[in-house]
Amino acid sequence: MLRKLVFILLFFATAVHAQQRLAFHDGTFKIAQFTDIHWDESSPNCPKTIAAIDAVIAAEKPDMAMLTGDVVTEKPGVQGWKSVIAVFERARLPFVVMMGNHDAEVMAKDSIYNMLLSSPCYVGKRGDTDVFGYGNCVIPVHGRQGVEALLYCLDSNDYQPVKEFGHYDWIHFDQIKWYREQSQRFAHEHVGNPLPALAFFHIPLVEYKDMIAAGTYLGHYEDEGVASAKLNSGMFNAFAEQGDVMGVFTGHDHGNDLIDTYSTIALAYGRVSGLDAYGKLPRGGRIIQLYEGKRKFDTWISVAGKRENTFYYPSAITSRDESTLQFLPGKNIKPRRQGVAYTYYEGRCKKIAQIAGMKKVKTGMLANFSIAPARTPDHFAFEYRAFIKIDKRGVYKFYTYSDDGSQLFIDGRLVVDNDGGHSARRAEGKVALEAGYHEIRIPYFEDYMGQTLEVGYASRDIEETLIPDSALFVE
Numbered sequence: 001m002l003r004k005l006v007f008i009l010l011f012f013a014t015a016v017h018a019q020q021r022l023a024f025h026d027g028t029f030k031i032a033q034f035t036d037i038h039w040d041e042s043s044p045n046c047p048k049t050i051a052a053i054d055a056v057i058a059a060e061k062p063d064m065a066m067l068t069g070d071v072v073t074e075k076p077g078v079q080g081w082k083s084v085i086a087v088f089e090r091a092r093l094p095f096v097v098m099m100g101n102h103d104a105e106v107m108a109k110d111s112i113y114n115m116l117l118s119s120p121c122y123v124g125k126r127g128d129t130d131v132f133g134y135g136n137c138v139i140p141v142h143g144r145q146g147v148e149a150l151l152y153c154l155d156s157n158d159y160q161p162v163k164e165f166g167h168y169d170w171i172h173f174d175q176i177k178w179y180r181e182q183s184q185r186f187a188h189e190h191v192g193n194p195l196p197a198l199a200f201f202h203i204p205l206v207e208y209k210d211m212i213a214a215g216t217y218l219g220h221y222e223d224e225g226v227a228s229a230k231l232n233s234g235m236f237n238a239f240a241e242q243g244d245v246m247g248v249f250t251g252h253d254h255g256n257d258l259i260d261t262y263s264t265i266a267l268a269y270g271r272v273s274g275l276d277a278y279g280k281l282p283r284g285g286r287i288i289q290l291y292e293g294k295r296k297f298d299t300w301i302s303v304a305g306k307r308e309n310t311f312y313y314p315s316a317i318t319s320r321d322e323s324t325l326q327f328l329p330g331k332n333i334k335p336r337r338q339g340v341a342y343t344y345y346e347g348r349c350k351k352i353a354q355i356a357g358m359k360k361v362k363t364g365m366l367a368n369f370s371i372a373p374a375r376t377p378d379h380f381a382f383e384y385r386a387f388i389k390i391d392k393r394g395v396y397k398f399y400t401y402s403d404d405g406s407q408l409f410i411d412g413r414l415v416v417d418n419d420g421g422h423s424a425r426r427a428e429g430k431v432a433l434e435a436g437y438h439e440i441r442i443p444y445f446e447d448y449m450g451q452t453l454e455v456g457y458a459s460r461d462i463e464e465t466l467i468p469d470s471a472l473f474v475e
Contacts, residue, residue, distance in 0.1 A: 022064060022094060022123065023142040024292040029149065032062035032093075032302070033200070033286040035251030035270035036100070038277035039084055040074035045275035050087055052283035052304075053273060057091050059305040060287050064123065065093055068251040068270055069100025069156070069202025070277070077107030081115050089121050096124035096151075098135055100202040100252065101158035101168065109134040124153055132172040133157055138182045143292040149196045150186060150244065152179060154235075156203035166230025168203055176238050183242040194244035196295045198288065204250040204269070206232040211262040218318045219269070219301070219309050220281060222255030239265055246295060246313055249286065254279030257286065257301055257309075261316045268311075271301045296463075315458045321395045321430055328411045330436015335387060335473030340366045344373055345381040349445040352407050352419045355381045367469045369442060369455045381445035382453075386472045387437040394459050399428035401454040406444040408455065421447045437473065 022029070034053055039046070057065075065088060072080035088095040097116055099109055113126045113134055127136035133155030141149040157169035187194045208226045211217065239245040240263060247266035254277050259268035270286040272279050284303030291297065300310040300319070310319035342365070347358035358381055364373060366384075374380045388410075390396070400406040400416050403424035408416035410431050418427035444453050458464035 021142060022139060024148060024290070025063065027292045029141050029290045029292070030060060030062045031151070031198075031288045031290070032056055032060060032065045033068060033249050033270040033288065034065060034273040035068040035202075035286075036070045036254050036272045036277045037067065037072075037084065037274035038070055038074075038102075039072045039080045039274060040276045041076055041080045041083060042074070043276050046083065048275045049273065049283065052275070053087055053285070054091070055304050056285040056287075056302045057093060060302050062093065062287065065095040066151075066153070066200045066249070067095060067097045068200050068249060069098050070102045070251065071097060071100065072106055073102040074276075075106055077112075078115070081107070081112060085115065085119050085121075089119060092121065094121055094123040096122070096135075096137075096139065096153050096200075098153050098201050099133070099155050099158075104158060127155070128178065130174075131178045132174050136175055136178060138186075140186075141290065145293070147186065147189075147195065148292050149290050150182075150198075152182070152197060152199040152245065154179070154199065154201040156201040156250070168227065168229045170229035170231055170233040171201070171235045173233060176233065176235055179235075180238055180242060183244050187242075187244070194242060196246055196290065197244040198290075198297070199239065199245050199248045201248075201250055203252050204228050205236050205248065205267065207236045207262050208250075208267050211260050211267045212258070214260065217258040217260035218311050218320055219258030220256060221258050222280065223253040224255075225253070226256075227253050236262075236265070246297060247288070247299070249288065255281065257281060259299065259309075259311045261313070264314070266299075266311070266313050266316075268299065271303065312460050314464060315397055315460055315462075317395045317397060317430065317460055321432070325395060325430065325432035327393070327432040327434050328413070328438060330390065330434050331387065331411075331438060333387060333437050333475050335389075335437065336475055338367070338469060338472065339474050340369060340384050340386040340472050341474050342366055342373070342385075343383045344375075345383075346376060346379060347381075348379050349381055349447060350421050352405055352443045352445065355383065355443055355445055365474070368467070368472060369453060371444070371446070371451060371453050374446070374451070377451065378446060378448040381443070384440075384442040384444070386440050386474055388440045388467065389437055389471050389473060390433045390435055392459070392461060393433070393435050394461070395430055395432045397428055397430050397458045397464075399426055399456050399464075400442070401426045401452065401456075402444060403450045403452045404445055404447045406442060406453060409439075409441040411439050423450060424452050440472075
C-alpha cells in the first residue's frame with residue numbers, strides 16, 4: 001500500500017513538473033484565450049459556459065489556455081473557482097489566470113492564487129511580492145534551441161481611488177520595470193536578441209483607442225468604446241522599446257473582439273467566453289498560434305468548432321482581405337531586363353497631380369526605386385515604372401515612406417496614397433495578386449526641406465522588407 005501511495009505521489013509530482021515546461025510541437029504552439037467567463041456558481045448558464053469552453057478546446061486542441069480576467073464574479077467564490085479549475089483539469093490543459101477588475105470583489109487575490117497553485121494544471125505564478133498586483137509572471141516556451149518565445153502575464157489591476165484620474169487603475173510603474181528586467185534578461189541570454197513574445201492582461205491599454213480610430217481593425221466593435229485607464233502609464237512604450245512583444249491580448253469590453261496593429265504591435269481583444277457576462281456575441285475564445293524561431297503568429301476567433309476573422313502577424317493581412325479583395329491577374333509579358341525606368345522632373349509641386357505640369361529633365365534606368373539621380377535638393381519629382389514579379393498568389397501589403405508625397409499603383413490601381421506635402425511618413429495598402437508580373441508605378445515629389453523615398457512590401461510568407469532588386473523588371 002505504501003509503495004502504491006509513493007508511486008501515485010511520484011506520478012503527480014512528475015506530471016506537475018512536466019507541465020511546467022511548455023514547448024513547441026512540430027514547430028507551432030497554440031494558445032486558447034478565454035476572457036470574461038463571469039462564473040456564477042448559482043446560475044443555470046454554467047453548463048452552457050462549460051460547453052462553450054469545451055467546444056473550443058475540442059476543436060482547436062491548444063497547448064495551453066490563458067484566462068484574461070473576470071473569471072469568477074459572484075459568490076460563493078471558492079466553489080466557483082473549483083468549478084472553473086475543474087474545466088481545465090478535465091481537459092488536462094495547462095492554464096494561467098490573470099486578474100480582472102471584478103475577481104477580487106468576490107474573493108481575495110491571495111486566496112485565489114492559493115487555489116490556482118494547488119492545481120497540477122496551473123502553470124502561472126503568484127508573482128513577486130515586491131511588484132504591484134498578483135500573477136505577474138513570464139512563461140517561457142521551449143523549442144529545439146532552448147527558450148524560443150515568452151508569454152508575459154500581467155495584473156492590469158482594478159480600480160483607483162482618485163476620481164479625477166478616471167475609474168480604472170493602470171499597470172503600475174514597478175510592474176513595467178519588472179517587465180523590462182525580464183525582457184532584458186532573456187535578450188541577454190540570447191546574444192542581445194529580443195525573443196518573440198506576447199502579453200496578456202484584462203483591461204486594454206489606452207492605445208487601443210487610437211488603433212480603433214484608424215478604422216482598419218478586424219472583428220467586432222459592439223461596445224463602441226474602450227474602457228481603459230484614463231492615464232497612460234507607458235506599458236505600450238515599454239513593449240515597443242524592448243522590441244519583444246508582438247501582440248497584446250485583453251478582455252474587459254465584452255462586445256469587442258477586434259484586432260489590428262498599432263505601430264509594430266498587434267492589439268487584440270479575446271472573445272467573451274461566459275454566458276453570464278453581458279454582450280450579444282456568441283461565446284467562444286481567441287486562438288493564437290506561434291511559430292518556432294519566427295517573429296510571427298496567426299490568430300482567430302473560435303466558436304462552436306468554427307473559425308472566423310483570422311489575422312496574420314506581422315503582415316496584418318486578414319481572412320477578410322483574402323475573401324473580399326479582387327485578385328488581379330498577372331501580365332503576359334517577357335521582361336527584357338532587371339530594373340526600374342524613371343522620368344525625372346524639376347519645378348515646384350504640392351501634389352502628385354501637379355507633376356505633369358513640371359519640367360521634364362531626363363529619363364533613365366535604376367536597379368530600384370531611388371532619388372539618387374536628383375540634380376537639386378528641393379523642388380523635383382520622379383515617376384518610376386517597372387514590373388514586379390509575384391511568385392505566389394496572395395494578398396500583399398505595400399508601403400511607401402516618403403518626404404514629401406508619393407503614391408503606389410499596381411496594374412493601374414491606387415494601392416498606397418501618401419500624397420501631399422509632408423515630412424517623412426508612412427502609408428500602406430493591400431492588394432490581391434495572382435502569381436506573375438504586375439505593373440508597378442510610383443510617382444514621387446520633393447517640395448523642400450528633407451527628401452526620402454522607401455518602398456516595401458509584405459505577405460503572409462514574406463516578412464516586411466524593401467522590394468528587392470531581383471523582383472523588379474522592365475519590359
